[in-house]
Amino acid sequence: MRVTAGAVFGAILTIAASASAQQKYIPAELEAGGRLYTANCTGCHGPEGDGVGGINFSQGKFRRAATDDDLLRIISRGIPGTPMAPSGMSESQIGQIVGYLRSMTAAGDTSIANGDVSRGKSIVEGKGQCLTCHAIGLNGLHAGPSLTDIGAQRRLVDLMRSLTDPGAEVRPENRSVRIVLKDGKTLSGRFLNQDTFTVQLIDATDELMSIDKSQIREFSLLTTSPMPSFKDKLNTQELADVVSYLASLKGRS
Numbered sequence: 001m002r003v004t005a006g007a008v009f010g011a012i013l014t015i016a017a018s019a020s021a022q023q024k025y026i027p028a029e030l031e032a033g034g035r036l037y038t039a040n041c042t043g044c045h046g047p048e049g050d051g052v053g054g055i056n057f058s059q060g061k062f063r064r065a066a067t068d069d070d071l072l073r074i075i076s077r078g079i080p081g082t083p084m085a086p087s088g089m090s091e092s093q094i095g096q097i098v099g100y101l102r103s104m105t106a107a108g109d110t111s112i113a114n115g116d117v118s119r120g121k122s123i124v125e126g127k128g129q130c131l132t133c134h135a136i137g138l139n140g141l142h143a144g145p146s147l148t149d150i151g152a153q154r155r156l157v158d159l160m161r162s163l164t165d166p167g168a169e170v171r172p173e174n175r176s177v178r179i180v181l182k183d184g185k186t187l188s189g190r191f192l193n194q195d196t197f198t199v200q201l202i203d204a205t206d207e208l209m210s211i212d213k214s215q216i217r218e219f220s221l222l223t224t225s226p227m228p229s230f231k232d233k234l235n236t237q238e239l240a241d242v243v244s245y246l247a248s249l250k251g252r253s
Helices: 005-011 027-040 068-077 091-104 110-114 117-125 156-164 236-248
Strands: 176-181 186-194 198-202 208-212 216-221
Touching: 027 091, 068 091, 117 236, 156 236, 176 198, 186 208
Parallel strands: none
Antiparallel strands: 176 186, 176 216, 186 198, 198 208
8 A cells, every 4th residue: 555645644643833833934845845745645634634633734733743843753754553654755845845734824714615516516617617628527628727636636725816816826737838830820728748859738729739849939838827817707705606616526436
């Protein structure tokens, strides 16, 4: 049985660490920690950090740890006799995860949880027109990232921010690309991959394209998001409904 870094947190005792025991983390460290947490820890703890009984990272509740140093040591070494094995991560990576865990307590918004899943589903499939860019299961298109298991990856506050300020954070795997060919034609779409000879992307019409690099004059990854903001398109309750629906998407059985 493979023990992920997420299991590392399973034995951390419920104690809210004091602010004086915490270190300062820069935004880049928190962003990197968030990626590591999503990749290694959400399987056990969920995006909100409440997937294991007695632990809630969003509320600052841990086990057997009162300081950042305690967390660093436990994550690194594990706890004998428990499912929590040594993480195998570098000290720098562990520090980034600890920083992200600390940041989770400052980003909560309980009002988001008041949404209705069924109403949110109706908005996503109707008024919001989300399936014109995103896929959920077998439905929808692929110009934007799949939402099939988005609820298992992103926190409520992250989902809300993606709806109201989509340009605030564009993850590397979701970036768009702009290509100018030697004949002057411009292409754009979601960047998928590249190899020695080609660049692959998918455009707004759901067309998968493989562009020969020998035909490319300009190539640039965009740091902005093509997704529109729904801040003024949906009211507060509708936004909460959509977030609740997205949070319910944990992947297909």
